[in-house]
Amino acid sequence: MGTSDLDRQIAQQRKCELIKESEVRELCNKAREILIEEANVQRVDAPVTICGDIHGQFYDLMELFSVGHDCPDTNYLFMGDFVDRGFYSVETFLLLLALKVRYPDRITLIRGNHESRQITQVYGFYDECLRKYGSVNVWRYCCEIFDYLALAALVDDRILCVHGGLSPSITTLDQIRTIDRKQEVPHDGAMCDLLWSDPEEIDGWGVSPRGAGYLFGGDVVAAFLHANNLELIARAHQLVMEGYKHMFKDTVVTVWSAPNYCYRCGNVAAILELDDKLNRNFVIFHPASQDARGIPAKKATPDYFL
Amino acid sequence: MTSYPRHIPTAGGTPVHPSLLPTVGGPALSHYPVANLHRQHVDLEGPGPDPERRILAHDDVARWLHSEAFVRLLGFVQAVSYASVGKTCTGARSELEEAGEEAHSAIRALLALLDTLDRWIDETPPEPQRARFGNKAFRSWMERLNTELPSLVDSFPSIARLDLIAYLSDSFGNATRLDYGSGHELAFVCFLTCLDVVRFFADDDLSYVAVVVFARYLEVVRRIQETYTLEPAGSHGVWGLDDFQFVSYYWGSAQLIDHEHLTPRCITKKEVVSHFARDYMYLACIDFIYKMKQGPFFEHSPMLYDISGVPLWSKVNSGLLKMYIAEVLSKFPIVQHMKFGELLPFRPVDALTV
Numbered sequence: 124m125g126t127s128d129l130d131r132q133i134a135q136q137r138k139c140e141l142i143k144e145s146e147v148r149e150l151c152n153k154a155r156e157i158l159i160e161e162a163n164v165q166r167v168d169a170p171v172t173i174c175g176d177i178h179g180q181f182y183d184l185m186e187l188f189s190v191g192h193d194c195p196d197t198n199y200l201f202m203g204d205f206v207d208r209g210f211y212s213v214e215t216f217l218l219l220l221a222l223k224v225r226y227p228d229r230i231t232l233i234r235g236n237h238e239s240r241q242i243t244q245v246y247g248f249y250d251e252c253l254r255k256y257g258s259v260n261v262w263r264y265c266c267e268i269f270d271y272l273a274l275a276a277l278v279d280d281r282i283l284c285v286h287g288g289l290s291p292s293i294t295t296l297d298q299i300r301t302i303d304r305k306q307e308v309p310h311d312g313a314m315c316d317l318l319w320s321d322p323e324e325i326d327g328w329g330v331s332p333r334g335a336g337y338l339f340g341g342d343v344v345a346a347f348l349h350a351n352n353l354e355l356i357a358r359a360h361q362l363v364m365e366g367y368k369h370m371f372k373d374t375v376v377t378v379w380s381a382p383n384y385c386y387r388c389g390n391v392a393a394i395l396e397l398d399d400k401l402n403r404n405f406v407i408f409h410p411a412s413q414d415a416r417g418i419p420a421k422k423a424t425p426d427y428f429l
Numbered sequence: 430m431t432s433y434p435r436h437i438p439t440a441g442g443t444p445v446h447p448s449l450l451p452t453v454g455g456p457a458l459s460h461y462p463v464a465n466l467h468r469q470h471v472d473l474e475g476p477g478p479d480p481e482r483r484i485l486a487h488d489d490v491a492r493w494l495h496s497e498a499f500v501r502l503l504g505f506v507q508a509v510s511y512a513s514v515g516k517t518c519t520g521a522r523s524e525l526e527e528a529g530e531e532a533h534s535a536i537r538a539l540l541a542l543l544d545t546l547d548r549w550i551d552e553t554p555p556e557p558q559r560a561r562f563g564n565k566a567f568r569s570w571m572e573r574l575n576t577e578l579p580s581l582v583d584s585f586p587s588i589a590r591l592d593l594i595a596y597l598s599d600s601f602g603n604a605t606r607l608d609y610g611s612g613h614e615l616a617f618v619c620f621l622t623c624l625d626v627v628r629f630f631a632d633d634d635l636s637y638v639a640v641v642v643f644a645r646y647l648e649v650v651r652r653i654q655e656t657y658t659l660e661p662a663g664s665h666g667v668w669g670l671d672d673f674q675f676v677s678y679y680w681g682s683a684q685l686i687d688h689e690h691l692t693p694r695c696i697t698k699k700e701v702v703s704h705f706a707r708d709y710m711y712l713a714c715i716d717f718i719y720k721m722k723q724g725p726f727f728e729h730s731p732m733l734y735d736i737s738g739v740p741l742w743s744k745v746n747s748g749l750l751k752m753y754i755a756e757v758l759s760k761f762p763i764v765q766h767m768k769f770g771e772l773l774p775f776r777p778v779d780a781l782t783v
Contacts, residue, residue: 178666210728243485248666252771284619290759312488323605332605334765363561377561385664385672386722386729390562419667419728421735427755428739428748 129225136218137209138182139417144256151264153224158271163300164283165273167231171198173284173395175359175378176235179209182411183382183392184218190408191394194222194369195229200276202359202378203235203286203318206265207246208385210419213255216265231276235286235359236318236335238269239308243401249426266428270305274317279401282355287346288375289356290316291328310335321361322375327392341371348374355403357395366393366407376403434516476754480595484765490505494762498773505622506676510746512636513561513683517708535624535634538584539642545581547649549573550656563607567657570606586627592770596620599766601650602659609654610662612763617646618676621771639680644710647677651717663762670732674714675753678733681711682746693745696737697726724772 132142132150142150147284163420171398172191191197205219206212236242243249243262249382252262277296278283292313293299309315322344323329329338344356356375363379370377382392396404484493488552493499525533553573555564575598582593599616602609621638624630630638654660654673661672670678685691695701706716718730727734739745757763769775 208664208668210667210731241761245762246663246665250668326548330602334762338605362562364658365558368561383723385661386724387661388562388673413724416724416728419731420729424735424738425732425748425752427751428736428744 128353129221132224133218135219136214137185139214139318141214141255142217142273144258147261150217150221150224151268154268155271156228157224158268158273161271163302163304164275164277164296165231166280167198167200167276167278167284167403169279170399171200171231171278171397173200173202173203173278173357173378173397175380175393176204177201177209177382178213178237178381179206179212179215179251180381180410181209181211181215181218181379182416183408185216185415186382186408186411187380187392187394190406191396194227197393198229200231200278200284200285201233202271202276202284202357203233204237204359205232205235206248207237207243209247209381210251212248212251213261220268226281232272233276233284234269234274234304234308234318235271236308238267238272240269241307266307270307271358272304274302274304274314275299278397281353281401282397283351283352283353284357285317286322286358287316287318287336287360288320288322288358289337289343290320291337292316294347294350315351319360321378322358322370324370324429331426344371344374354401361384362388362390363393364388364390366391367405368393382408452660477591479591480768480770480773482765482767483769483775484761484767490759490761490764492775493767494759495777495779496769496774497776498769499758500778501626501773502619502622505625506618506679507750509621509635509638510680510683510750513639513680514686515688516640516684518635518640518644518684518710519708519711521637525637525641533631533634533637535629535631536637536641540645542581543642543645543649544781545654546574550649550652555656555658560607563659564657565607566600567607567653567659568604570653570657571601574598574601580729585624586629588626589623589629592623592772593620595768595770596623599768600646601653602657603662606660606662607657608660608662609650609673610664610763611673611757612662612766613654614650614674614676615757615763615767617643619767620775626772640684640710643677643680644713647674647710647713650674655721665756667729667731668744669756670749670752671714671718671730671732675708675749676705677714679746679749679753681709681714682742682749684709686746690740693737693739693742696733702728 124172132146136142174187181403201219205216219232223232237246249262253259278284290313304314308318314338319331319333321331321338323338323340325338325340327340327344328343331337348354357378361377362384363377366379368377376395378393378395380392380394382390384390391409394406395404483491525536549570553566553570556566558565578594582590585593596616597621600613600620602613618730630739664672691705699719702712702715702719706713715733736745738747
């Protein structure tokens with residue numbers, strides 16, 4: 124597919140239109156070629172805008188691009204959890220993937236804990252693919268792509284971006300680089316922890332109530348930053364009322380990009396703009412207005428009730 | 430008053446699970462053999478060890494679905510549903526009052542417990558704070574729960590002590606994450622099931638378990654969710670029934686079976702919902718959603734909206750049970766947190782002698 128064809132497809136996708144299953148397969152094939160070359164810790168140059176969880180909230184992603192300006196005019200780094208829970212996980216992920224194929228150096232996608240076969244079978248993406256395409260092929264193609272997503276990103280060698288957090292198995296960035304990432308997210312171990320852990324006001328490590336990953340305290344963060352010559356860990360994975368939240372004297376920041384989560388939480392969303400000197404600017408945004416939101420297609424009565 | 434069977438009799442004397450769609454990656458539940466729930470076989474000499482988690486990996490889910498715990502839970506949940514048909518919450522409350530203070534002591538003990546927990550919310554106001562999301566005062570409320578649980582369960586059979594403490598402590602949310610989800614609701618249902626296993630409920634108590642006790646539990650947890658702005662734990666978003674509850678809809682739909690005027694379609698009418706919310710748990714849950722969510726109902730709650738198109742409440746009821754088994758009880762992320770003891774044993778159901 125030539126560039127102009129891809130541009131045409133992206134224009135279609137920006138209107139929240141579904142692309143054909145054959146187009147999904149082709150898009151995923153192209154994306155794989157690009158992602159396979161990326162490192163576990165993908166290097167990214169500032170300036171870049173860092174984004175947190177989207178969870179299928181397509182129209183709110185449009186709002187994000189509106190306040191942050193479109194890709195490729197702005198460089199973007201998305202920290203995972205593109206799918207599940209929202210109405211439009213398919214459209215959301217495939218648009219981001221198409222942008223990745225079109226502008227590979229302008230957008231970076233790293234893996235969240237929801238980019239997983241097991242999780243997407245529980246939290247909606249699987250069901251959505253089945254309903255929208257009538258088969259699970261698109262889900263399978265996307266899950267294969269999930270396996271190729273980088274685990275982390277490093278901005279100008281100073282800011283580490285990861286979906287969840289740290290791992291007791293990992294003290295250096297090189298240890299992340301040695302992981303074989305091309306697999307389903309494991310139930311435990313370093314790769315799992317990076318996508319599942321949470322910072323917490325404790326000393327050292329704690330058991331995570333999520334049942335995967337760990338809780339990690341400020342002392343762990345300080346040691347990690349020092350050992351790896353970093354100034355900040357940017358992560359997502361947790362809902363934040365005000366869109367972003369610092370911890371541990373601004374050495375960890377949680378960025379959350381799904382406004383009014385579950386239509387009830389009343390939270391705003393945020394993106395973190397880094398300029399070429401790594402100065403930080405947080406931009407807050409609200410859900411897209413009601414008239415900007417499409418009307419989801421009516422679904423058939425669930426099989427349970429027939 | 431009709432009495433309802435504790436166990437669901439079918440041809441041949443053994444109950445069968447409702448036929449179910451195969452869950453992704455697992456066999457249809459109708460393939461599992463099921464034994465009759467004979468509580469006279471519960472021969473407890475003393476409290477067993479502390480209940481603990483047994484679902485540690487995905488393979489364990491199938492073992493759970495084939496366990497005595499599962500059979501006991503399902504049997505109780507269905508029996509309570511049958512016992513709730515046609516009963517309003519307000520009508521049941523009046524019946525209780527008229528029956529006098531000596532009657533239905535089991536129900537009264539549970540109401541007293543829930544009233545205490547409700548009062549603690551008043552005594553533990555939310556902190557004015559800039560937190561990530563949930564309010565940290567909920568940790569104080571939970572601390573109080575865990576400290577006082579041993580004395581709170583004194584009103585219940587001592588043989589069930591450790592099990593009741595284990596399930597109750599998980600019934601109101603998670604203190605670390607400041608969230609609440611269907612797993613916490615499940616813990617409370619397990620708590621009630623344990624009480625049934627040790628015969629705490631008299632036969633004529635069963636029709637009050639959902640419409641009085643569980644309805645009161647819902648009031649308390651809704652207050653907790655709102656007061657401490659708890660996060661929806663593991664919500665399925667638009668692909669799930671509700672961010673917080675599920676069994677409330679199942680038992681709630683039973684209340685409305687054969688109602689003369691209120692059809693499943695009525696949930697789309699806000700005024701009708703709010704008027705009848707005090708009588709019917711299903712409508713109280715919908716009312717809470719109207720209160721807490723923004724935007725059109727079909728957008729934020731499409732599953733509930735689709736279910737409103739089902740013609741009969743009895744179909745809603747049976748469909749919700751299938752959905753509960755497939756979408757909640759069969760899903761590792763939820764049931765990994767479940768605990769198993771002597772009253773809800775992880776033992777395979779084949780071991781149960783009939």
